[in-house]
Amino acid sequence: MDVDRLTAIDVHTHVLASVSEEERSGTDAAALAGTFGEIPELTVPELAAYYRERSMAAVVFTVDSVTRTGREPRVSNEEIAEQxxxxxxxxxxxxxxxxxxGAAAVRIARRLIEDHRVQGFxxxxxxxxxxxxxxxxxxxxEVIAEAGLPALFHSGQTGVGAGQRGGGGIRLKYSNPxxxxxVAVDFPDMPIVIAHPSVPWQDEALAVxxxxxxxxxxxxxxxxxYFPPQLVAQANSLLKRKVLFGSDFPALTPDRWLTDFAKLDLKDxxxxxILKENAVRLLGLGA
Structure with a gap:
């Protein structure tokens, strides 16, 4: 990856469609519709074209919630890594x-690291x-830390299940940062990313x-x-080397995010x- 050519690195991008699907009407997009409306469902190659056109890089992933939903991810980790x-x-x-x-998760993670060279979780x-x-x-x-990889955790409120009866069964309490x-104390060498402005727990995220x-x-x-003022203040000072650009695409486009970001009162x-250099360091892209 030629980091110098990049204008930004989006550290939070979802893959919602598999190249093997003939139709795209998945439950992942439907679960977000209450918050974000209709959103595009893109394959890995389509995401690559989208970000390449913008001279950006993107961290891409699926979400495996088989225990709660009873369904395997619509796009496999293997497909994402290979493509x-x-x-x-x-x-x-x-x-x-x-x-x-359980124990199978440990074996799967180790295989994904060793055989598919994933770069985070x-x-x-x-x-x-x-x-x-x-x-x-x-x-x-322990497997992730041993490999020296970062772990990214959703935090705060979520668009998944928002507006649905009973919130679609989603319990927000698990995502207090x-x-x-x-985790940061017990795994001091594992990089951790707290994803999103952590509404309603923004101060907890800033403290950690x-x-x-x-x-x-x-x-x-x-x-x-819509960023809370304390988040903007600390991104502009104490946490300026700890804050990362992420869009949550395709729920929110990087174009929309960057347009509004340009209006924030931030130091040059x-x-x-935020847009690139912190992610380069976190992901080891400059080595």
Whole structure:
């Protein structure tokens, strides 16, 4: 990957369609419709073309929540990793393994690292129904930490199930970022990304990221014009090297996000850190 040619690195992009599907009307997009309306469902090659056209790179992943939903991910980790390797100039593959798989999750994660060269892991505590600091999940983190890879955790409210009866069965309590404080203590060398402005727990996220040196925050899932003021203030000062550009595409487009980001009152020196340089350091792309 030629980092110098990139204008930005989007660390939070979802793959919602498989190249093997003839029709695209999946439950992943439907689950987000209450918040984001109709959203496009793109394959890995389509995402590569989209980001390449914008001279950007993107971290791409699925979400494995088989324990709660009873369904395997619509797009497999293997498909994402294999196709991202064909578009390595633009795409960075993360994997998602449901901690509810137990011992099998550990074996799957190890195989994805060794055989498919995934470069990080995505967790969604509310969708996967687990507390991040549950020690039953620690063997899975041990595999990730041993490989020196980052772990990205959804935090705060979620568009999944929003507006549906009973919130689609999603429980927000699992995604309070304070639970990641324990994980950061127990795995001090595993980079952790707290995804999204953590509404309604923004202060908890800022506290954890400010206190633990390996903890970052990505800004995906919300237009920057809705960012809480304390998030903007710390992104502009204390956490300027800990905050990352993420869109949550295709729920929110990077074009929309960047347009609103340009209107934030940020120091000129901070913008390139958020848009690219912090991600280059986190992902080891500059080596």
């Amino acid at each position: 991202a390797a064909e578009h390595a100039d633009t795409l960075i593959p993360f994997a998602s393994v449901d901690p509810g798989r 995505k967790f969604h505590p509310s969708d996967q129904e687990f507390y991040p600091n549950d020690r039953a999940v620690y063997p899975l983190y 304070i639970h990641l404080d324990d 990221a400010g206190h633990k040196p390996q903890v970052y925050i990505d800004l995906s899932g919300w237009s920057p014009k 020196e901070v913008r390139p850190l």
